[in-house]
Amino acid sequence: MGQVMSQAVLQAKLWYAQRISAMILGICVSIHLIIIFYAIRGGLTAEEILGRTQGNIAFAIFYEIFVLACFVHAPIGLANILEETFSKGFISKALSSILAILILILGTTAVIGVYTGGAL
Amino acid sequence: MLDMGFNINYFFISQKIIFDLFFTIYRYNELMSNTDLKVKVWRGAQEGEFVEYLVPRNPNQTVLDVVTFIQRKLDPTLSYRFACRVGMCGSCAMTVNGVARWTCRTHVSQIVEGDSLEIAPLNNLPVIKDLATDMREFFNKWKGAVGFFKGDKTRHDDFARVEPQSPERQLANAGIECIGCGVCYSSCEVVQSRPNYLGPAALNRAWTLTNDVRDVQQLDRLRAVAGDEGCHACHTQGSCTERCPKKLEPTASIAGLKKLVARAAVRGSKWGKL
Amino acid sequence: MSSRPKLDLRAKTHLSYFAYACHRFSGLLLACFVPLHFLMLSQSLRGASEFERYLGLTDFWVFKFGEWALVILLAIHLVGGIRLIMIEFGPWRGLRKAWTQVAVLFGIACGLLFLYLAN
Numbered sequence: 131m132g133q134v135m136s137q138a139v140l141q142a143k144l145w146y147a148q149r150i151s152a153m154i155l156g157i158c159v160s161i162h163l164i165i166i167f168y169a170i171r172g173g174l175t176a177e178e179i180l181g182r183t184q185g186n187i188a189f190a191i192f193y194e195i196f197v198l199a200c201f202v203h204a205p206i207g208l209a210n211i212l213e214e215t216f217s218k219g220f221i222s223k224a225l226s227s228i229l230a231i232l233i234l235i236l237g238t239t240a241v242i243g244v245y246t247g248g249a250l
Numbered sequence: 251m252l253d254m255g256f257n258i259n260y261f262f263i264s265q266k267i268i269f270d271l272f273f274t275i276y277r278y279n280e281l282m283s284n285t286d287l288k289v290k291v292w293r294g295a296q297e298g299e300f301v302e303y304l305v306p307r308n309p310n311q312t313v314l315d316v317v318t319f320i321q322r323k324l325d326p327t328l329s330y331r332f333a334c335r336v337g338m339c340g341s342c343a344m345t346v347n348g349v350a351r352w353t354c355r356t357h358v359s360q361i362v363e364g365d366s367l368e369i370a371p372l373n374n375l376p377v378i379k380d381l382a383t384d385m386r387e388f389f390n391k392w393k394g395a396v397g398f399f400k401g402d403k404t405r406h407d408d409f410a411r412v413e414p415q416s417p418e419r420q421l422a423n424a425g426i427e428c429i430g431c432g433v434c435y436s437s438c439e440v441v442q443s444r445p446n447y448l449g450p451a452a453l454n455r456a457w458t459l460t461n462d463v464r465d466v467q468q469l470d471r472l473r474a475v476a477g478d479e480g481c482h483a484c485h486t487q488g489s490c491t492e493r494c495p496k497k498l499e500p501t502a503s504i505a506g507l508k509k510l511v512a513r514a515a516v517r518g519s520k521w522g523k524l
Numbered sequence: 525m526s527s528r529p530k531l532d533l534r535a536k537t538h539l540s541y542f543a544y545a546c547h548r549f550s551g552l553l554l555a556c557f558v559p560l561h562f563l564m565l566s567q568s569l570r571g572a573s574e575f576e577r578y579l580g581l582t583d584f585w586v587f588k589f590g591e592w593a594l595v596i597l598l599a600i601h602l603v604g605g606i607r608l609i610m611i612e613f614g615p616w617r618g619l620r621k622a623w624t625q626v627a628v629l630f631g632i633a634c635g636l637l638f639l640y641l642a643n
Contacts, residue, residue, distance in 0.1 A: 138476035142515035145482045159602045170642045176576035204555045214443050236562035248571030348534025370529045442531050488540030488619045502616040
């Protein structure tokens with residue numbers, strides 16, 4: 131009974147976390163879409179990208195929040211899909227954990243990258 | 251200024267008018283036709299086949315009329331359920347052309363495809379015979395979701411007072427007309443893919459009871475709908491709300507439960523910790 | 525002799541299910557894309573000219589088409605997601621079908637805007 135309940139509590143918390151991160155992402159993605167449309171005018175070059183982001187702490191914080199929200203939101207979504215397509219168990223936990231790690235590590239690396247512009 | 255001017259409903263009303271117009275023109279042939287209907291009916295149990303019957307058309311014919319005709323005039327071995335035949339009891343629910351409906355309230359002219367109809371038992375439920383399904387798991391899940399009332403007053407106590415305008419009573423009112431027909435349950439893809447999922451009807455009933463201030467099992471109920479197979483498995487596909495013949499909205503009830511259970515899991519509820 | 529019929533496409537041809545399907549499909553593709561996107565952006569650690577070189581790898585039309593498709597999927601997933609948040613946390617006003625229509629229109633608008641602004 132205790133095990134069933136703690137599973138249930140976990141499911142409820144995951145649902146909550148996914149919705150809260152979704153709200154954060156709603157704001158981040160809206161802003162990001164505007165940035166995308168602004169940035170792609172007349173083509174996209176590395177200098178243009180880095181010219182905007184390098185040394186810009188506001189962008190760095192914004193994108194790190196974005197990465198963290200993705201890190202919560204996407205793996206939970208993927209886990210749901212996998213559990214329903216295949217059965218509950220190892221595969222869904224493993225693949226969503228891998229996605230979570232990829233997003234966190236690659237995402238933070240990317241944020242550091244565009245903030246420093248290679249001047250590390 | 252805004253009340254008689256732009257109203258979002260005009261947008262939907264005009265879409266509906268245009269759609270109905272096209273629908274009538276498109277179905278003109280079906281509406282005017284008088285050739286026999288070719289009705290495929292599921293015969294057998296979990297294994298079986300569709301058997302085709304030819305049924306004469308009649309004005310204002312419902313699908314229940316068709317099934318009754320087949321059983322009385324063509325094949326007395328056909329098994330099916332019905333009771334009131336006027337859209338009150340929900341016994342006649344079947345899958346018609348792939349969609350769960352009350353057959354007594356479904357006019358043939360509205361859903362016939364050319365001359366064809368396909369009638370099958372309700373989905374997601376085991377088939378006993380032909381068009382009759384075993385509803386036990388449906389009602390067992392109702393119990394499983396603590397979808398029944400238990401109070402702590404006796405006949406010696408005063409009446410319980412429930413304020414009709416209170417938010418809880420309003421929320422309960424929105425969902426209590428359910429008569430357990432099973433249409434929502436058999437329309438739900440999550441029920442199909444998670445066999446232990448409690449389902450829209452059970453969760454809807456649990457929600458109405460969550461809003462019954464007299465009930466004393468709220469913590470048990472929260473725990474019952476919180477599990478892996480509880481409210482959080484719902485993906486808001488909306489088939490239940492789309493198909494409910496009483497126009498109930500299990501999606502709303504389940505959304506209410508999701509919030510309640512999530513808050514209870516994180517912060518505890520007014521009835522105790524999950 | 526065959527197995528009893530199951531829920532098929534005919535049960536799912538309604539707007540709310542379509543919204544769910546689009547949301548799930550777009551979410552899955554975005555989840556696959558995002559790590560690659562981060563990988564590409566992290567090449568900026570190599571400095572501007574190296575970054576430019578890696579960016580050049582995406583000049584193939586396949587990548588350009590992919591970027592366009594992903595912007596549309598992002599737009600659909602965003603508005604579909606707002607719809608879900610409204611349904612689950614907002615005051616109940618039905619299945620929010622208007623939001624589904626907005627999601628599709630917004631996706632189309634973003635797609636067109638992308639084509640117009642990109643070179």
